[in-house]
Amino acid sequence: MKQATPWAEVFDKLAQAGAETGLMVGLGTLFAVLGGVPLGVLLHASAPGGLRPQPVVYRVLGFIVDLTRSLPFIILLVALIPLTRALVGSYIGSGPATVPLTIGAIPFLARLVQSALREVPVGVVEAALTTGASKPKIVRSVLVKEAGPALISAIGVTAVALIGYSAMAGAVGGGGLGNLAITYGYQRFDSRLLYTSVAALAALTFLVQYLFDLVSRTVDRRRQITV
Incomplete structure (x- = not known):
């Protein structure tokens, strides 16, 4: 019977993998905001009844956004390996994994932004x-x-989704907690590493969601006081 990994080593691996996941999610969220918010605003403005309706632009952008969102992330991840390698020289590691994470998150956030603006x-x-x-x-x-407040919540939802995406990226060498759970936990039959990685992913998800909800409620209260 395989001996369980010592707890000291488990915590060391969790710390390193957690930092890699934080890097992927942080950069992915940042780039998603930089690309997804303007895209969502453009979708809203060019839609019928928007500030500047442009049916052709809206249909083309909508098609591209919906096509990207319809692909399961694991398929998108594999399909983008050549692009990732061309851009950063490799597709292995937490840094290169940011490329597919960003491309997957931008259309996701864009639709959330469009929905938030539509409620104004x-x-x-x-x-x-x-x-x-x-x-x-x-x-x-x-x-x-x-x-x-709705835009902040949308960014929070995107960040949470990226945590899940980052775990899938671990399946193809993306690093992070997903890679730790799959490669070192599941494939090596180390239940201690597997379940602590899962617990760390769950804790990170709850923490990120809580922080964004807190910021959203704070901004909403300030806006109501100003009004």
Whole structure:
């Protein structure tokens, strides 16, 4: 019978794998925000009834976003190996795994952003239009401001999804807690490493969700006081 990994070694491996997961999720979330928020705003603005309706642009962007979102992440991960290798020189490790994580997260967040902006009351936007405000200013000062708490929640949902994606990335050498659970826990029949990795992923998920919910509620209370 295989001897269980000593607890000291388990904690060392968890610390290293946790740092790798944190790197993947942190960078993936950052790049998803940089790409997904503007894309979501563009989807909302170009949609029928938006600030600047552009049916062709909306349909093309919507098709690309929905096509990317429809692919299971593990398939997208494997399909993007050539692109990942071309961009960063390798597809092994937590750094290269950020590429497919970002590409998978941007359309996911874009749709969430579009949904959040759609919930902004039409009357608020119309009132801003009557004052002669430019459309870019309306986006910044009205849409984004009014939808602030929902946008923060959307980013939180994306970060949580990326934790799950990062675990899948571990299946193809992405590193992190997913790789620790699969390679060192499951494949080597080490239940101690397997279940502690799962517990660490669950704890990280709860922590990230709690923090984003807390920030969203704080921003929402401040906005209500300002109003």
